[in-house]
Amino acid sequence: MMSFAIDSLGALWMWGNCPQQTDDGEFCIAASSVPLPVWDFHGHTVVKVACGNEHVVAAVSAGETYAGGDLVCYSWGNNNHGQLGLGDKESRSRPVIISEFSESSSWEVYEIACGAWHTAVLTNKKSFDQDLESRCWTFGIGDNGQLGHGTTATIVSPQPVDGLPTGSFLISLDCGLFHTAVVSSDGEVWCWGMERGLGLCPDASFSGIDAGDALYPIRVQSPETNGFKFLGPVQVTCGAAHTVLVAGDGYRMWAWGRGRSGVLGRDQTTDSYTPCVVMWPPLDENFQEIHENQGQASTSGVNDRSSTELEQKLSTASEELQFLRSKLTLMERYANILHISIFRKPMDERTLPRSLQESAVFDIRKEFENILDASDTDELSRLEMFYRSMLSGVKDKLLKRKVQEMVQECIVSLSAGRQTPRGQ
Numbered sequence: 001m002m003s004f005a006i007d008s009l010g011a012l013w014m015w016g017n018c019p020q021q022t023d024d025g026e027f028c029i030a031a032s033s034v035p036l037p038v039w040d041f042h043g044h045t046v047v048k049v050a051c052g053n054e055h056v057v058a059a060v061s062a063g064e065t066y067a068g069g070d071l072v073c074y075s076w077g078n079n080n081h082g083q084l085g086l087g088d089k090e091s092r093s094r095p096v097i098i099s100e101f102s103e104s105s106s107w108e109v110y111e112i113a114c115g116a117w118h119t120a121v122l123t124n125k126k127s128f129d130q131d132l133e134s135r136c137w138t139f140g141i142g143d144n145g146q147l148g149h150g151t152t153a154t155i156v157s158p159q160p161v162d163g164l165p166t167g168s169f170l171i172s173l174d175c176g177l178f179h180t181a182v183v184s185s186d187g188e189v190w191c192w193g194m195e196r197g198l199g200l201c202p203d204a205s206f207s208g209i210d211a212g213d214a215l216y217p218i219r220v221q222s223p224e225t226n227g228f229k230f231l232g233p234v235q236v237t238c239g240a241a242h243t244v245l246v247a248g249d250g251y252r253m254w255a256w257g258r259g260r261s262g263v264l265g266r267d268q269t270t271d272s273y274t275p276c277v278v279m280w281p282p283l284d285e286n287f288q289e290i291h292e293n294q295g296q297a298s299t300s301g302v303n304d305r306s307s308t309e310l311e312q313k314l315s316t317a318s319e320e321l322q323f324l325r326s327k328l329t330l331m332e333r334y335a336n337i338l339h340i341s342i343f344r345k346p347m348d349e350r351t352l353p354r355s356l357q358e359s360a361v362f363d364i365r366k367e368f369e370n371i372l373d374a375s376d377t378d379e380l381s382r383l384e385m386f387y388r389s390m391l392s393g394v395k396d397k398l399l400k401r402k403v404q405e406m407v408q409e410c411i412v413s414l415s416a417g418r419q420t421p422r423g424q
Contacts (some may be wrong), residue, residue: 012041045060084098110123137160162215189219198242
């Protein structure tokens with residue numbers, strides 16, 4: 001029952017039933033019919049915001065502007081289930097920073113989401129001397145397993161969801177009322193919470209093989225690949241009791257969960273326990289429409305010949321488009337991996353390297369100098385440790401190769417000596 005907006009200057013506005021404080025300084029939920037600014041973030045840039053029934057979580061730049069990878073996490077509002085992640089159940093009328101995701105933390109936030117009374121956060125490891133690590137953290141009410149920690153206990157401080165593979169890079173996250181969903185760059189989707197992670201709500205009857213709430217993440221099977229990977233994943237989002245995945249690089253959608261009012265978009269109102277394709281017209285159907293319209297306008301004699309030629313052209317164009325789309329997907333993933341390896345954060349149009357913004361050439365030496373200029377003392381120390389370790393590895397490898405070469409030369413020399421005739 002509340003709304004939030006971030007304006008072009010990075011300021012946060014709220015209206016509806018908003019967390020506020022009384023004249024006595026006590027916490028309350030008060031209605032406002034006009035947008036009110038959240039002055040606590042003045043001088044900073046709000047990048048993301050999410051809200052539950054009566055609590056709010058915001059990802060805000062540590063400095064005045066957002067430079068990418070410098071977000072800290074704030075929360076405020078009703079905290080009767082520990083959904084603020086502040087280590088207690090005391091409600092807050094004004095934003096308070098979550099210590100696990102502060103500027104001094106070893107984790108940097110890049111995605112946030114709220115359920116009715118629980119919160120989920122995606123983070124990257126800041127350290128340069130360790131492999132890239134993406135993690136999902138949850139806190140708040142856990143009655144239906146929506147926290148994914150294997151219990152129904154309420155948790156008042158952020159805890160990582162250990163049921164997710166550590167080698168996957170999570171690109172999107174969202175929460176329903178009582179369930180949570182994440183998707184990785186590899187196209188794997190995990191759900192957990194009410195009714196096997198479907199989030200069907202108590203008034204729905206689950207008729208699947210294994211009924212009950214999912215206390216750990218469950219991998220969602222893809223009908224498209226007969227496995228557990230969706231092609232070209234983009235984003236996952238949750239309604240109150242259903243989930244939608246945008247895949248196929250934005251050209252395909254899958255939905256599952258409660259189907260009331262037709263929210264799954266498959267021309268039915270029944271629930272779906274597995275992903276079903278949303279009836280969204282793909283690009284090749286537009287080609288088919290062009291073919292049919294042009295065919296109707298042609299004469300019967302010319303129609304057959306032109307229709308066949310057009311069909312061949314459209315088929316060739318469709319195959320070429322599919323080929324280019326697959327190549328583009330591969331290039332985007334490769335570029336994202338390179339960007340993460342260099343800058344320790346996902347690629348974002350707002351944080352493109354300066355050399356690419358100024359020209360079409362990526363100057364890695366210049367970008368590394370920019371990283372050094374923007375780094376604080378701790379970050380420079382971690383960089384020094386990382387590169388010293390890398391240099392030590394190179395020296396060890398060179399030494400081993402030199403030893404191998406010397407041994408090989410010695411063996412060859414000894415072998416030649418044994419073959420020398422005795423009289424010489």
